[in-house]
Amino acid sequence: MHPDDWHLTHDLDAFLDRAGDFLASRPAMHTVPLTLADGLRRRGLHAFGDKDPVFGVLEKDGAVGAVFLRTPPYWINVTPLTEEQADALAVRLASAGHEVPGVSGASDTAAAFAEAWQRRTGAEPQLWQRQRLYRLGELTIPEPVPEGAPRVAGAADRDRLARWFEEFGESVGEHNLQDSGAWADARISYGGATFWETPDGTPVSMAGATPQVAGQVRVAPVYTPAPLRGRGYAGAATAEVSRAARASGAREVLLFTALANPTSNGLYQRIGYRPVADYAVYRFGE
Template identity: 40%
Template sequence: MAWTLSTSLDDFRTRAGGFLAAHPAENTVLLSVADRLATDGPTAYGEEPPRFGWWRPGADGPVEGAYLQTPPYNPRLGLMPAAAAAALAGAFVEAGAFEVGASRGMASGGMVSGVMVPGAGAAAAGRALDGVSGGKAAVRAFAAAWCAATGRRSAVQVDELLHRLVELVPPSPAPAGLARAARAAERELLIGWFEDFGAEIAVDFHTSPDAVDRRIADGTLHVWEDAGRPVAFAGRSPVVAGMSRIGPVFTPPGLRGRGYAGAVTAAASAYALAQGAAEVLLYTDLANPTSNSIYRKLGYRPVEDCLAVTFHN
């Protein structure tokens, strides 16, 4: 079993692109992030270069696992067997990809399961691994291996469920108002909403202003308007490999319970279908029964249990 670690987006897409596209639901985050990096460049998510990896069960076998990271965000695991996830933790230690203790690992590259990875660790030298996310089985296997190797402990940050749209059922009756694209004049309001959403789910959206500007410019931020004012929004990723993902979805606390979130999600979903998406996906927090109920009524059904964990001493 061998992991190849790289800082080359081109290599990642060449080697792992077919695997990602063959499993667009389970690899939804990797597909959309790689697409944005290809469009906006390596600093789209932060100043540090992105990092990538792909896994083969044998030296000449097909790719059957992949991950990526766009610092300062934690690594995201795509579809992979649990054994590959555990091996990735070992590969990180061997390559010196993250700080794991006194002079442990290699800072400028190394052998990862027999594969030379020049510079794979240099990009992250001195940075601790704060967490990881992805499919639940893979994340648990990675966390167990990482904690065994480093002496750190893990804690669940969020327990999620990935959903696929089976058949869109718009809310009936619909709430007052209508869906439309977000406008540049609403920029400051929407940035605030992005940050409020991040605070609610304990995620720091480091690039909220840029994300809002980009989504307004490319028409992937949908607003529900009632009585002439925005009352909710839903984001939508561009269609990649036949897949589009809805999110984030947010209604300010004082406007909840009126059906706005369901209506704007339905509108964003319909637009994704109109753009040619064969797979329309979204994530829900299992701790939020309200949102899970809303999306089920819209026609979304479970695909995969997912998990985000944090690491601490």
């Protein structure tokens, strides 16, 4: 494995021409790169920040073996890698002078890259979060269903969506680096956020979903303001978004949870989600 087997580009179309079939071959394990690339295609290359994104394709003898994406200021997202592939990527990025604030991927892959990046640059990795990827099996509506009904968010809900997106980031310990208003606009444009409302029409919880790409939809984010938790609102909203995703024809309905949150892990399994793989996020330096 040679570092030059990793081909880097800032060109989204060139990246997808080279790696599109590979990404679509495993839509569950490739859900993050698929949805990030789709978001850039829909919203423009600077949808997540001012700097150009970076894409990488590991290709040898005409066969694609792995990819990564980085949408600054966020970390890189990588598909599953061997230790040798992870080391080659670290060498390639370091030698090209790329900034890498962290890595997200399947647990073994993220750990292998974090160790390789430390060897090559001296940056000390810090495990920030362990996650679990789930896939929807048989959908089960959690009982008892709270009073109220779901409603897809529209233009009049922009301020609430933006505010709840900010609050969601704070609740999981991550400051949202992208513009919350632009995020809300993007979700409204394709019906990608659903409220659970009480009978008087007051939104009390939110569940979002990504657009369908390669037959997969990922549920995210799910948020209920702190004073309203524990009443079944998040479960009802998540079940509705999951139902709608499956009704739209999605073959894979997915979501991530933080392993440190037993409440959400238990809830999603009661709805019918089953584990696929564990993931990890490492940050480098401060």
